[in-house]
Amino acid sequence: MRSTVRSISPADKLNSIYYLMPSLAGLRGKVVLYRLQKQLFPERWEAFSVHLRQHPLLQNPSVLLEGPADEDVHDWTQCHPSVSSASQTGLLLTHCCCFTTFTRPPHRYVPWNYHEAVQGVQNFTGDRDLEHFLDLANQTGLLVILRPGPYICAEWEMGGLPAWLLQKPNIVLRSADTDYLQAVSNWLAVLLPQIKPWLYINGGNIITVQVENEYGSYYACDYNYMRHLRTLFRFFLGEDTVLFTTDGNTDKEMICGTLEGLYATIDFGTENNIAEAFKRQRRFEPRGPLVNSEFYTGWLDHWGDQHAVVNSQKVSRVLGEMLTMGANVNMYMFEGGSNFGYWNGADHDTRFRSVVTSYDYDAPLSEAGDPTEKLLAIRDVIKQFRDIPSGPMPPATPKFAYGFVTLKKVGNISSLLNTLSPLGPVKSQHPLTFEEMKQFYGYMLYRTRLPRDLPQPTPLISPLNGVHDRAYVSINGVYQGLLERDTVLVTNVTAQQGDTLDILVENMGRVNFGSRINDFKGLLSDLFLGKDLLTDWLIYPLDIDGAIASGWPHSDNKKSSTNPRKILQSDPSSTRGPYSLMDFLGTPF
Numbered sequence: 001m002r003s004t005v006r007s008i009s010p011a012d013k014l015n016s017i018y019y020l021m022p023s024l025a026g027l028r029g030k031v032v033l034y035r036l037q038k039q040l041f042p043e044r045w046e047a048f049s050v051h052l053r054q055h056p057l058l059q060n061p062s063v064l065l066e067g068p069a070d071e072d073v074h075d076w077t078q079c080h081p082s083v084s085s086a087s088q089t090g091l092l093l094t095h096c097c098c099f100t101t102f103t104r105p106p107h108r109y110v111p112w113n114y115h116e117a118v119q120g121v122q123n124f125t126g127d128r129d130l131e132h133f134l135d136l137a138n139q140t141g142l143l144v145i146l147r148p149g150p151y152i153c154a155e156w157e158m159g160g161l162p163a164w165l166l167q168k169p170n171i172v173l174r175s176a177d178t179d180y181l182q183a184v185s186n187w188l189a190v191l192l193p194q195i196k197p198w199l200y201i202n203g204g205n206i207i208t209v210q211v212e213n214e215y216g217s218y219y220a221c222d223y224n225y226m227r228h229l230r231t232l233f234r235f236f237l238g239e240d241t242v243l244f245t246t247d248g249n250t251d252k253e254m255i256c257g258t259l260e261g262l263y264a265t266i267d268f269g270t271e272n273n274i275a276e277a278f279k280r281q282r283r284f285e286p287r288g289p290l291v292n293s294e295f296y297t298g299w300l301d302h303w304g305d306q307h308a309v310v311n312s313q314k315v316s317r318v319l320g321e322m323l324t325m326g327a328n329v330n331m332y333m334f335e336g337g338s339n340f341g342y343w344n345g346a347d348h349d350t351r352f353r354s355v356v357t358s359y360d361y362d363a364p365l366s367e368a369g370d371p372t373e374k375l376l377a378i379r380d381v382i383k384q385f386r387d388i389p390s391g392p393m394p395p396a397t398p399k400f401a402y403g404f405v406t407l408k409k410v411g412n413i414s415s416l417l418n419t420l421s422p423l424g425p426v427k428s429q430h431p432l433t434f435e436e437m438k439q440f441y442g443y444m445l446y447r448t449r450l451p452r453d454l455p456q457p458t459p460l461i462s463p464l465n466g467v468h469d470r471a472y473v474s475i476n477g478v479y480q481g482l483l484e485r486d487t488v489l490v491t492n493v494t495a496q497q498g499d500t501l502d503i504l505v506e507n508m509g510r511v512n513f514g515s516r517i518n519d520f521k522g523l524l525s526d527l528f529l530g531k532d533l534l535t536d537w538l539i540y541p542l543d544i545d546g547a548i549a550s551g552w553p554h555s556d557n558k559k560s561s562t563n564p565r566k567i568l569q570s571d572p573s574s575t576r577g578p579y580s581l582m583d584f585l586g587t588p589f
Contacts (some may be wrong), residue, residue, distance in 0.1 A: 001019075005064070010117070016241065020550065024184050024206050031044065031525070031548070032507040034141065034414060038159040038278055043405060045568075051202070054057040057065070058094060059141070062196055063227055068153070068353065071196050075205065076165045076284070077483070082150060085087055089533060092419055097459060098172045103425060107146050107440040107447065108147065108193065108199060109148070109149065109154050109156070110130060110146070110147070110148040110149060110152070110153035110160075111152060111154075111160040111343075112149055112150050112160050112161060112162055112187055112365075113157060113158060113160055113161060113162040113163065114128060114185060114343070115128055115191075115354055115358070116162055116220075116464075117162065117440070118164070118561075119162070119164045119183075120138070120186075122190050124194070125544040129253050130195075131194060131198070132195065132332065132560075133316060134198045134204070134205065134206070137205060138198075138204070138205045141184075142205065142207050143205045143206075143207045144198070144207065144297065145199070145206070145207060145209070145210070146150060146206050146208075146209050146210070147210040147213065147351055148188075148191055148195065148209065148210075149161075149211075149212065149213065150173055150184050150188065150212070150229075151173075151212055151213055151215075152213050153213050153214060153345075153512055154213075154341055154345070154512070154514055155339070155344065155345045155359065156339075156344075156345050156512055157298050157343050157344065157345050157441075157509055158510035158511070158512060158514065158517055158519065158554035159213075159345065159346070159512040159513065159517055160512075161173060161517065161541040162183075162440075163434075163435060163440035163441070163510065163521075164435075164440065165180065165183060165436075166435040166518060166519075166520055167435050167436070167438070169435075169520075171518070172220065173501075173517055173518055174215065174218050174222070174225065175219055175220045175225050176222050176225045178575075179307040180499075181228055182227070182231070184228075184232075185228075187231075188232045188233075188236065189232075189236070189285050192232070192236035192237055193236055195209070195236075195237065196236060196238070199237065199238075199241055201238070201240050201241070203462055207242070208241075208242040208244055208263075209233065209237065209241060209244075209245070209246065210243070210244055210246060210293075211226070211229050211230060211233055211243050211244070211245055211258075211259075211262055212226065212245065213246060213304065214228060214246060214248060214253070214257065214267070215234070215247065215256060215257040215501040216247040216250075216252065216254055216255065216256040216257025216258070216315070216349070217247070217248055217250060217251030217253055217257070217513070217514070218256070218514075218515070219514075219515045221255075223259065226259045226262075230243070230259060231259055231377070242321065242410060243261065243262045243263070244262055244263040244264070244265055245257055245258055245259065245263070245264050245265065246265050246266070246267055246293040246294065247260045247264070247265075247310035247445070248266070248587070249265060249266040249268050249272065249276075249281065250280070251280065252286050254281075254283075254499070255464060257396055258284050259333050263285065263288060264281065264282065264284045264285045265291035266278070266280065266281045266291070266292060266293065266331070267292060267293050267294030267295070267296075268292060268294075268296070268298075269295065269296030269310070269318075270310060270311070270314040270315055270317075270318045274318065274321050274322060274325070275325075275371035277292075277490030278290045278327060282455060287578055288575040289327070289328050290322075290325060290326065290327035290328065291327065291328045291330070291426050292322060292327060292328070292329050292330060292337070293330045294330060294332040295319065295329050295330060295331050295332060295333065296310065296316070296332055297310060297315050297333060297334065297361070297363055297364055298310045298333060298360075298361040298362030299333050299360070299362065299373065300355055300361060301355065301356045301360075302347065302353040302354060302355060302356065302361070303353070303354045303355075303356050303508075305353075305354075307360075307362070308361075308362055309362050310362055312373055312374040312377045315354060315374060315377065315378065316377040316378055316380065316381045318372075319378060319381050319382065321459045323324075323361050323381070323385055323453075325403060331359040331364070332379075333359075333363040334363055334365060335365035335366075335369065336358075336360035336362075336363040336365065336366050336367035336368075337359040337360075337361075338357060338359055338367060339355060339357050339358070339359050339360060339509075340354070340357070340416050342442060342507070342509070343509075344356070344357060344468075344508075344511065345509050345511065345512030345513070346508065346509040346510060346512065346519070347511065347512070347513060347514070348510045348511045348514065348516040348519075349370050349514070351485075351487065352468075352469060352485045352486050352508075352511070353466045354469065354508040355509060355512075361541070362374070364378055367398050367589070368396070368397055368587055368589035369395065369587075370396035370397055371393055375393075376393070393530075397586070397587050397589075398587065399586045399587055399588070399589055400577075400586030400587070400588065401532075401588070402581065402588055404432050404583075405575065405577040405578070405579050406577050406578075407575040407577040408572055408575060408576065408577060410552075410573070410574040410575060410576055411474050411573060411574060412477055412571055412572065412573045413502075413504060413542070413572045413573060413574070414445075414446060414474075414477055414502060414569070414571075416574060417445070417484050417540055417548075418479055419547050419552070420540070420542040420543060420544060420547050421540040421541055421542055421543065422543070423505075423541075424540075425447070425538035425539055425540045426538075426539045427536075427537070427538060427539075427542075428537050429535050429537070430535065430540060431466075431522065431523035431524075431525075431526065431527070431537055431539070432505060432522065432523075432524070432537075433521060433522040433524060433541055434505075434520070434521035434522040435519045435522075436522075437522070437539060437541050438520075439541035439542070439543075440507075440540070441507055442506075442507060442544055442545070443504055443505065443507070443542045444504075444505050444522055444539060444540060444541050444542060445502060445504050445505075445539070445540040445542060446501070446502070446503040446522075446537055446538075446539055446540075447500060447501065447503075447537065447538040447539075447540070448500075448501050448534055448535070448536055448537050449498055449499070449500060449501070449503055449536070450475070450495050450496070450497055450499045450500075450529065450539070451497065451529070451534075452532065452560045453495075453496050453497045453498070454493060454496050454529070454530075455494065456494065457492035457493065457494055458492060458493060458529060458530045459490045459491070459492055459526065459530060460473060460491050460492070460493050460527060460528075460529055461484070461489065461490050461528045461529075461530075462483055462488065462489050462490075462523075462525065462527055463489070463525070464524070464526075465485065465486060465489060465525075466523055466524040466527075467483045467484065467485055467489075467505065467518070467523060467524075467527070468485050468505075468507070468520060468521045468523075469484065469485045469505075469506060469507060469508035469509075469521065469523060470482060470483070470484045470485070470505070470506045471483040471484070471504065471505045471506070472502045472503070472506075472522075472571070472572045473491055473493065473501070473502070473503055473505070473507045474497050474501075474503075474571040475495045475499050475500065475501055476491060476495075476500055477500075477502075478571060479571040479572070480492075480493045481493070483503075493529070501534070502571075503523070503527075504572045505521070505522050505523060507522075514567040552576070
């Protein structure tokens, strides 16, 4: 197979390479899949050299992967049998936009914590089956750019780093800290050998691999850490693999995030000066393509905020300007997704802000997989640079309202402790964190007895802002109020000496970006009742997932109310309701 690359000028608009970054099913991220036609047109496919020192990516102002024109291919909807109908719709929509690259679930980033939730126990089965994804991509005719971290950001819990790292409380994440490097080395020694057979130079479909992610945005600026990663990636993947970095387009970010031997790319959105951004990339990479690895088509949402919207006209205008320059563009996001389970992240600038379950991102393809006005605007931009497939856009996914679910209260959390915490509580004079209890996600219950009568409302205080993240306060099973990180540090209670004080603490997602990713959860400091220090705690780790997996042995409480308002006004409790899906008539979006 010949390796052919030809350089192109900015005026040669048809030959720009377009990257996309969609999202689905909560596993958002950054594997970029190029359109590979060698299975369909082996005689017409010409690959590019992948030797680092001779790689055209590093030698030419822009590169073109030569292959058949999009209009020669008509089978993008003929997907692998395991691909869902939603995935087929996404592929068809992408084809209709005439993009030459695409990504599909379940992997783009490789979230370390998703594969190693328990230290030393790796999981690559089911939705975590990375090799199945790579095989599916290959069969679908796609090349892959893989971003395996170890840190990924992505509005994902702790940026993909496993919370068990925090069992060493003084660990310095994303640095040359000995404990951190040992954990990273152990993980990459498992992950990277799985990747190596899938490298393009080995006959696979991974053409480039990113090292770390936006490291220049992190305070540590530790070159020894980046050198260690480079050594690991080279050792396991070989000298011929093209490795790259992605960073924000400021001098500080590029200085701290780039390293010799790793091709430097940048990211920015619609509000940046395009020429200045690429000029900065060029200062760090005198040769090679201009690459915006994350062109932000929308933005993330936090709890309590308005849904973020990025104007379609801005997106299409900036996209057109970049393509006119001959730049390569990777859209973040192209397709919206969802932060299922406990996998949402959080930010902490002036205060803690948790990312919501929805990761719609105001993307060109919505969270439901539907085309939007923004998608059509982007398609119109692409029309100016190349021919696009004829025919109408696929319609929106069918929707159907399946009716109401009547919820019935199963029981208060305190009545379910034998099920949710089968090993019982841990006794401690002072509160312990989630990490100390090895309860990394979800909820924990802290219980103690009140030391005196409280005939008048008395403040329950977290003086050191030690509630991470939200605490529901109950006395003898009656809800009193809440405490919340950075916003609600005091709630008043009335009670008698010896009454049971329960504090149910919720982990709302660990910080995934910036200097505060060492984000411990639970009660991080003592609580005071007035001037009294509360001690003698019983701490219950709540294994809700385990209880559900074992069939949730409790029956409905027939005397309990089904009135949603009354349920919400009670102390923390569990509810459930029957739901029967006889026939699939559409998505419930």
